[in-house]
Amino acid sequence: MNSRFLSDRIFGLIGLALALGYALSALAIKESFLSDAVGPKTFPLIIAGVLGLASAAIVLRPDPDPVWPALPRLAEIGAAVLVMVLYARLLPELGFVIATAFAAGYLAWRLGTRPLGAVLTGVGVSVGIYAVFHLALGLSLARGPLGF
Amino acid sequence: MDTIANLADGFAIALTWQNLGLALLGAFLGTIIGALPGLGPSNGVAILIPLAFSLGLGATPALILLTSVYYGAMYGGRISSILLNIPGDEPAMMTCLDGHPMAQKGMAGEALSLSGIASFVGSIVATFGLILLAPQLVKIALLFGPAEYFALFTLAFATLGGVSSTNQAKSAFAAALGIGLAMVGVDTQTGVPRFTFGEVHLYDGIDFLVAIVGLFALSEVFLFLEHRHGSSDAEGKKMTIGRIVPPLKMIKDTSGAMARSTGIGFLAGVLPGAGASLGSFLAYALEKKISDKDGTFGKGDPRGLAAPEAGNNAAAGGALVPMLALGVPGSGTTAVLLAVLLSLNITPGPLLFTQNPDVVWGLIAALFIANFMLLALNIPMVGMFTRILMVPPRVLMPIVAMVSFVGIYGISGSSFDLYVMIGFGVLGWVLRKLDVPLVPIILGTLLGNAMESNLRRAITISDGDWSVLFGSPVSLVLWAVALAGFVLPIVVGKVIKARMHGARQTAQAEEMDATD
Numbered sequence: 158m159n160s161r162f163l164s165d166r167i168f169g170l171i172g173l174a175l176a177l178g179y180a181l182s183a184l185a186i187k188e189s190f191l192s193d194a195v196g197p198k199t200f201p202l203i204i205a206g207v208l209g210l211a212s213a214a215i216v217l218r219p220d221p222d223p224v225w226p227a228l229p230r231l232a233e234i235g236a237a238v239l240v241m242v243l244y245a246r247l248l249p250e251l252g253f254v255i256a257t258a259f260a261a262g263y264l265a266w267r268l269g270t271r272p273l274g275a276v277l278t279g280v281g282v283s284v285g286i287y288a289v290f291h292l293a294l295g296l297s298l299a300r301g302p303l304g305f
Numbered sequence: 306m307d308t309i310a311n312l313a314d315g316f317a318i319a320l321t322w323q324n325l326g327l328a329l330l331g332a333f334l335g336t337i338i339g340a341l342p343g344l345g346p347s348n349g350v351a352i353l354i355p356l357a358f359s360l361g362l363g364a365t366p367a368l369i370l371l372t373s374v375y376y377g378a379m380y381g382g383r384i385s386s387i388l389l390n391i392p393g394d395e396p397a398m399m400t401c402l403d404g405h406p407m408a409q410k411g412m413a414g415e416a417l418s419l420s421g422i423a424s425f426v427g428s429i430v431a432t433f434g435l436i437l438l439a440p441q442l443v444k445i446a447l448l449f450g451p452a453e454y455f456a457l458f459t460l461a462f463a464t465l466g467g468v469s470s471t472n473q474a475k476s477a478f479a480a481a482l483g484i485g486l487a488m489v490g491v492d493t494q495t496g497v498p499r500f501t502f503g504e505v506h507l508y509d510g511i512d513f514l515v516a517i518v519g520l521f522a523l524s525e526v527f528l529f530l531e532h533r534h535g536s537s538d539a540e541g542k543k544m545t546i547g548r549i550v551p552p553l554k555m556i557k558d559t560s561g562a563m564a565r566s567t568g569i570g571f572l573a574g575v576l577p578g579a580g581a582s583l584g585s586f587l588a589y590a591l592e593k594k595i596s597d598k599d600g601t602f603g604k605g606d607p608r609g610l611a612a613p614e615a616g617n618n619a620a621a622g623g624a625l626v627p628m629l630a631l632g633v634p635g636s637g638t639t640a641v642l643l644a645v646l647l648s649l650n651i652t653p654g655p656l657l658f659t660q661n662p663d664v665v666w667g668l669i670a671a672l673f674i675a676n677f678m679l680l681a682l683n684i685p686m687v688g689m690f691t692r693i694l695m696v697p698p699r700v701l702m703p704i705v706a707m708v709s710f711v712g713i714y715g716i717s718g719s720s721f722d723l724y725v726m727i728g729f730g731v732l733g734w735v736l737r738k739l740d741v742p743l744v745p746i747i748l749g750t751l752l753g754n755a756m757e758s759n760l761r762r763a764i765t766i767s768d769g770d771w772s773v774l775f776g777s778p779v780s781l782v783l784w785a786v787a788l789a790g791f792v793l794p795i796v797v798g799k800v801i802k803a804r805m806h807g808a809r810q811t812a813q814a815e816e817m818d819a820t821d
Contacts, residue, residue, distance in 0.1 A: 168739055172478060179485055182500055189495040194769040195761040197492040197499060204488070208481040214474035223738045226531050234527050238731060241523075241706070245723035248714065257710075261703040264526070268699035269533055282704050286711060294360055296715050 165219030172212025252301015315666025335377020355712030403609030431622025483749015519729025574623020588616025
């Protein structure tokens with residue numbers, strides 16, 4: 158097995174597993190007594206078949222590997238995902254302005270803004286979006302304990 | 306004559322102060338979005354859909370706003386191609402070939418305004434083409450039954466990878482993944498939950514807007530984080546614009562190129578599997594063959610700039626024909642427009658023309674208006690738009706991320722949708738690394754349910770006889786085109802793709818030689 162094609166081989170195998178899992182959970186769908194001629198299972202099974210065939214083709218005829226980032230950059234993306242999940246979790250509790258200032262500031266910092274600039278960017282983005290979308294356009298945003 | 310009366314009605318709808326204001330706002334925002342690094346027509350419109358939706362605009366005004374953004378982004382995309390030699394999206398690749406050399410010769414202003422005019426010609430003519438062709442296609446589409454529709458959906462997925470696709474297995478994978486995601490939720494025909502794993506939030510299915518914003522917008526943020534690409538490409542480059550009105554002689558010299566390219570581009574847009582990239586490539590290749598007698602193409606020939614710009618804008622207009630008349634988009638950007646329509650509860654297709662003529666003709670009138678506004682905005686204000694290239698991604702990307710969150714949170718007010726969106730963002734980043742196209746996933750989530758219900762209706766009508774899918778001449782033709790559209794790229798796709806990229810690389814190599 159040529160290691161230059163490893164990514165696509167792994168990707169194809171994951172795809173095959175996904176197709177199998179999809180087919181199994183399609184088979185587990187409970188038929189209702191009011192069913193049409195096709196039923197709720199058939200089309201998902203066809204799709205699982207297409208998914209499986211496409212994945213098999215990717216395993217057998219893989220493209221050359223992309224350039225994957227080094228571990229620190231992967232950790233960077235992982236950290237950003239974590240911050241976004243925390244943001245989604247804390248948004249209703251902290252309120253829009255505070256939560257957004259933190260999240261936007263973090264992203265700006267990690268993209269290479271100096272710390273002070275990142276704080277300013279975070280607050281600016283947050284207050285700017287609040288002013289445009291909430292105050293001017295009347296979109297309802299998450300309200301925190303301080304009312305904004 | 307019907308057409309003219311309809312169009313007049315359309316203008317009556319579009320020409321209110323509110324709609325004109327929205328068109329102007331959309332055209333302005335769109336040009337900015339197109340010019341910004343890392344945002345283009347698809348992801349720019351994607352992050353604005355949930356906003357237009359939660360602001361409670363009516364169907365026609367929202368549609369006018371978002372199509373103006375879409376057209377504006379097509380105009381704005383050329384700015385970075387010409388000034389920085391960085392194409393904003395694939396169709397803009399050909400614009401770099403002669404546009405950037407013109408800018409290097411100190412003719413940046415002329416290049417920008419000439420390409421603005423070429424874009425205008427391309428899209429105005431294509432809009433006329435849309436008016437003439439779409440009603441004819443509707444007449445054919447009215448003959449379609451569920452079996453034909455099922456074949457048509459299959460055709461759309463089979464040809465979506467396009468003639469320039471390199472790996473059809475990955476396109477098929479993406480389409481199946483998208484359709485598979487659409488199956489999540491309560492089955493509309495029997496009421497049983499599917500693939501919900503007991504999670505109540507999933508009973509309504511996965512909102513396609515959540516998928517689109519995650520896949521298109523958030524994955525872009527992750528790409529920039531991966532490379533810590535925080536500074537602007539324009540930093541440290543001097544950008545002198547020069548005169549911003551092209552000499553009349555230049556317009557006259559390029560008019561032939563514009564006319565030919567508009568025709569080719571429009572055809573490429575209407576045909577399934579071609580799209581704007583191929584439209585601009587064919588336009589450039591043909592113009593080179595016809596006009597390049599002194600070997601000036603690739604060195605800043607205005608005709609080499611006008612041709613691909615007219616071609617790709619005409620293709621963008623042409624792509625609206627199958628989207629509006631059949632409800633089946635043939636390209637990524639029209640897939641996003643389909644999402645706009647569906648989120649406004651409008652189902653495009655032949656019935657749209659008979660049941661909601663106000664939406665169709667209001668939209669077409671809006672396209673005309675947006676084009677004139679874009680021309681008016683783009684020529685005098687191009688200097689201002691070029692400054693937008695200086696916005697560094699380290700400021701822009703946090704804004705993109707936060708506006709995405711605001712839009713999705715505004716629809717449902719639930720953190721669950723935000724988690725799903727983040728998941729799609731990560732998925733989008735991984736798939737982009739692996740060169741898996743994202744557009745079939747989007748189209749799958751949009752059309753999956755309609756595709757299934759047409760299949761089930763067809764089989765139910767025929768009492769369980771599956772051969773009905775191949776039972777009429779129309780469906781046989783559709784299946785044949787689908788098959789050809791899927792197999793052809795495997796045979797010839799590599800050649801065409803290589804030529805498209807080859808043209809750009811030779812040009813870059815020559816530029817390197819020239820500067821050495």
